[in-house]
Amino acid sequence: xxxxxxxxxxxxxxxxxxxxxxxxxxxxxxxxxxxxxxxxxxxxxxxxxxxxxxxxxxxxxxxxxxxxxxxxxxxxxxxxxxxxxxxxxxxxxxxxxxxxxxxxxxxxxxxxxxxxxxxxxxxxxxxxxxxxxxxxxxxxxxxxxxxxxxx
Numbered sequence: 243x244x245x246x247x248x249x250x251x252x253x254x255x256x257x258x259x260x261x262x263x264x265x266x267x268x269x270x271x272x273x274x275x276x277x278x279x280x281x282x283x284x285x286x287x288x289x290x291x292x293x294x295x296x297x298x299x300x301x302x303x304x305x306x307x308x309x310x311x312x313x314x315x316x317x318x319x320x321x322x323x324x325x326x327x328x329x330x331x332x333x334x335x336x337x338x339x340x341x342x343x344x345x346x347x348x349x350x351x352x353x354x355x356x357x358x359x360x361x362x363x364x365x366x367x368x369x370x371x372x373x374x375x376x377x378x379x380x381x382x383x384x385x386x387x388x389x390x391x392x393x
Contacts, residue, residue, distance in 0.1 A: 249328040250294075251337060256349055259299055260319035263361050266312045272362055278306035278313040284371060288338035294327040296334075298342035302350045304358070304366050316357045316366070320350035339377040347371060 265271060281304070288298040299321040306313040324342055326334055347368075355365040 250325060251329065251341070252325045253345060254295065254323040254325055256320070256322045256346065258318065258349075258353060259321040260301075260317070261353065261357060262315070262317045263357050264312075264315040265361050266315075268362070271308075271311075271313050274308055274313075276308050278308045280366065281305045281307075282366075282368065284376075286339060286343045286373070288342060291323070294325050296324050296326055296338060296342075298322055298324060298338055298346065300343045300346040300350050302354055302368065304354060306363070314358065314361055314363055316354060316361065318350050318353045318357065320346045320353060322346050336377065339380075340373045343371075343373045347373075 283303045283305075285301045285303075286298065288296050291297055299319050301317065301319045303315070303317045305315050322342060322345060324337075326337055329337065347370075351368045355367055358364070358366045
């Protein structure tokens with residue numbers, strides 16, 4: 243009788259992979275009273291490191307503009323090393339695309355808030371993100387593209 247491998251999903255390390263802060267119009271940008279328009283972009287990617295270890299990076303980019311002038315740009319690449327063992331292959335991708343970004347997001351949110359404050363602006367507090375819905379939407383887009391290319 244062989245023993246089934248027990249499923250394991252653990253956090254090995256959480257770290258800031260990259261942090262960039264740009265304030266192109268300083269110091270004049272601080273004299274303007276108009277609130278900037280803020281745009282937020284999210285991107286997540288994961289890759290295997292071997293021996294059941296995976297590196298997942300959640301990149302959050304916040305761009306603030308006043309008209310056509312940039313007020314600031316802050317980009318945080320929050321990363322983690324995760325160990326995933328004994329999990330069926332078809333369940334690894336959802337873990338990397340949903341569970342890992344959910345774990346990394348609060349850290350990225352804290353770094354983003356701190357970085358914008360240190361840059362001299364009001365903190366950017368990121369709203370919660372439904373990574374499962376984003377993943378399902380991406381799967382649906384891929385299925386539609388595959389279907390379209392078959393016709």
